Amino acid sequence: MKIIMNTKKFTTFCIVILFTNLCFAQKPQIIAGPMLGYVEHREVELWLEVSRNTPRVTIVFHPTNNPKLIRKIEKYPDFSNGFTTLKIVLDNLEPGLEYEYEVYLIEDKILMPFETKFATKKLWEWREPAPEFSLLFGSCVYINDSAYDRPGKPYGSSLKILNSMENIKSDFILWGGDNVYLREADYSSESGIKYRYRKNFATTEFQKLRASRANYALWDDHDYGNNDGDATFELANVSYDCFKNYWANKTFGEEGKGIYTKIKWADCEFLLLDARTFRSPNDLPDSIHGKPNVEKNFLGDKQMLWLKNNLVASKATFKFIVNGGQVLNPIADKECWQHYPKEYFELTNFIKDNAISGIVFLTGDRHFTEMQKVKNIAKYPLYDFTCSSITSGIYDISKKKEFISPTRVEGSLLMENNFSKISVTGAKNNRKIIFETFGVDGTKKWNFEVNENELK
Secondary structure, eight states: OHHHHHHHHHHHHHHHHHHHHHHHHSOOOEEEEEEEEEEOSSOEEEEEEEOTTOOOEEEEEEETTOTTSOEEEEEOOOOTTSOOEEEEEEOSOOTTOEEEEEEEETTEEEOOSSOOEEEOOOOOTTTSOOOOEEEEEEOOOOOOOTTTSOSSSOSOOOTHHHHHHHHSOOSEEEEOSOSSOOOHHHHTSHHHHHHHHHHHHHOHHHHHHHHSSEEEEOOOHHHHSSTTOOTTOTTHHHHHHHHHHHOOOSOOSBTTBOOOEEEEETTEEEEEOOSSTTOOOTTSOSEETTEEOTTOOSSOHHHHHHHHHHHHHOOOSEEEEEESSOSSOTTOSSOOGGGOHHHHHHHHHHHHHTTOOOEEEEEOOSSSBEEEEEOSSSSSOEEEEEOOOSSSOOOOOTTSGGGSOTTBOTTOOBOSSOEEEEEEESSTTOOEEEEEEEOTTSOEEEEEEEEGGGGO
16 A cells, blocks of 8 residues: 555656646747837847746847848846846947847747848938938727626727738837726736736737837826826836836836836927826816916926926927827817816916927827817917827717817818828928828828928
8 A cells, every 4th residue: 555655656746747847848939029119320129028938038130231240139038027028229230221130039040920120210410301201100009808898899999900000101100108908907906907018019910010110109097007097096106117118118207207208200309298107186176266276287397397308408390299198179078188277388388488399299098080270379380189099999079069179170080990190201491290090991081281380
């Protein structure tokens, strides 16, 4: 009897050892990516997420026109922060060149079902006129996940719009907020928030799109936490860590707080705002005794100072202020910067008093697309281009008060899933912005132009 027991124990021990060895024998793999992050003249950042059993990632790259000029950069992952994401900076590159790259996990080359290329920024400064460029812009990406979605009709639509986006050429993509769309089961816990980010980035339809060009992002409430979230959200630090680990912007706020940042492209600047981290609750009164409520903050003092300083210092032809939600809509029945009058008037008066030209607002959140044109704020008309949503449910305003809007550019209202292409073209002193919106299948729905001379 004793011998039989020892035999059983030995057999069990062998099975455990075999199972353990099989687990360790599994090859490392890419979970998501590679995604191209920020791009500059002399460096770019690649992002990817790998399995935990990955001890080494190597990027081998060379100029497309000189395959013999091979370089490699090795990265030894440290997963002690709880994430399996990696950011790898490819530095000391040449401006204005296209490069090809390969990804190796340990010694195994990973075959990608799409091209792995990137191009550095051209060095045009002090040499020639600013180059033309374009970006894709949109907001509100909801990917259905029935186990955790609300009952009833799925809120997210087909992801084929991502294929349409991939087919529209541009230099980069600007993700305008609500990019992962946290839901109730997610934002109640750290593991839930991490689950949603990881699932979104691992979605197959994103892989080719995010590898095809540079990606930049800001957040809105559904990347940050609960609906209409503000500074009271108790897991804001978790959301910050997720955003910083999953996106590859060049910078994230200041001193580990906030995610606001700046992008320079050709003769333009994009100031990406954080309208959640420092925000007071929406339900605080806008005004007290007929005066703006000084306790109701939108950006907070530090971020507002950062924005003002960048606007004053900027020599850009166009200064795009990018915010998760609308800024100028005077009759918005949902969230809008107008409901924070202290900082709204602080910014608009600052633009007017300092004669800052070239301001254009890019916004998301609303689940419909429109162009607002508002006069009598600055010394020139201010435009607020809202583009939403990519796959999330559409907000039908046909029976709302803002359906008839005195400031909406005629014909710009689009209540269907869509995305936009924004192009900057033209000669010096005659630059213009071309706004185009596209439907799910890539069909152009609407276009509009603004010349720089309108914004002076």
